[in-house]
Amino acid sequence: MRIVKTVLCLILTLNASLAFAIEPITIIWPSPPGGGGDIYFRIFAKVIEKEFGVPVMVTNISGGGGSIGVAKMVNAKPDGTTLAGAWTGPISIAPHTLGVSYTPSDYIPVMLFSSAPYVICTRPDFPANTANELLELLKKNPNKYSFGTDGPGGLGQLAATRTFLAFGITQRDIPYKGAGESRVGLLGGHVDMYVGSIPPILQFIQAKSVKCLLVTAAKRAKALPETTSLSELGIPGEETVLWRAIFVPRGTPPERIAYLEKILEAAAQSPEAMKFLDEVGETLDIIKGPALAKQLNDEYEKLANVVKAAGLSKK
Helix, strand or coil: CHHHHHHHHHHHHHHHHHHHHHCCEEEEECCCCCCHHHHHHHHHHHHHHHHHCCCEEEEECCCHHHHHHHHHHHCCCCCCCEEEEECHHHHHHHHHHCCCCCCHHHEEEEEEEEEEEEEEEECCCCCCCCHHHHHHHHHHCCCCCEEEECCCCCHHHHHHHHHHHHCCCCCEEEECCCHHHHHHHHHCCCCCEEEEECHHHHHHHHCCCCEEEEECCCCCECCECCCECCHHHCCHHHCCEEEEEEEEECCCCHHHHHHHHHHHHHHHCCHHHHHHHHHCCCCEEEEEHHHHHHHHHHHHHHHHHHHHHCCCCCC
């Protein structure tokens, strides 16, 4: 009789495990289709379905700088079937600039996969050729030069402001609607510096029509191995990067988070996902568990201070 009960318990446990393993998963991407994050997590969906037999649907819920989609995830049933992919904006910036319906206590970060720095670039005739020369010039000439960014409260604006604050620098921010417009502003001579992601400016760097003097990350960027990092400037703790991660609602059971970690890590290490990162000049750098929670909490607090200093705090 005892053996029969043991077998029944094992069967029930196995059935429960299998039921979860084949239960469909929805990944909310809080931005319109076609962007880098959307493409990246659609790769995940295909890999997970192929390798684990789990149906995964990526759904786009845009608006509010990504906060509407994140809020949808936060309010979902915490059973491990509704996830949100997100980037720096809706998690660490929008709560301070826009006001959102959630706080860090409402979600659990499951896994961060990659990150990419922003860059500060100038035209070839700009009177500085190194990061140190640039910072020295900007500090000696307050508000003389202008830098184009991806809009008020955008990551580019905050990355530049955070770096400049560390050195007591104030310069003129010219907000554009995106990195593409900021790049045009630089090339057309309308601003002195471009602050944005690497892909929109990379071909112009390679053509030597633009020079990039520093990246806003603690380490040098794979795509720009000769460009100075913040560690080399003595401020690694002021890193501001664009990352991609997956979140679940608060209350999701630990065993289900462990299962998600397993399938997400497998997807991230797949040849398809690795090829995508290589094409956009990023490297896989998986962070999870307490280390990820600490990193995001620290970033949340530090960017709150930068937002305040930039005069962008929500009213």
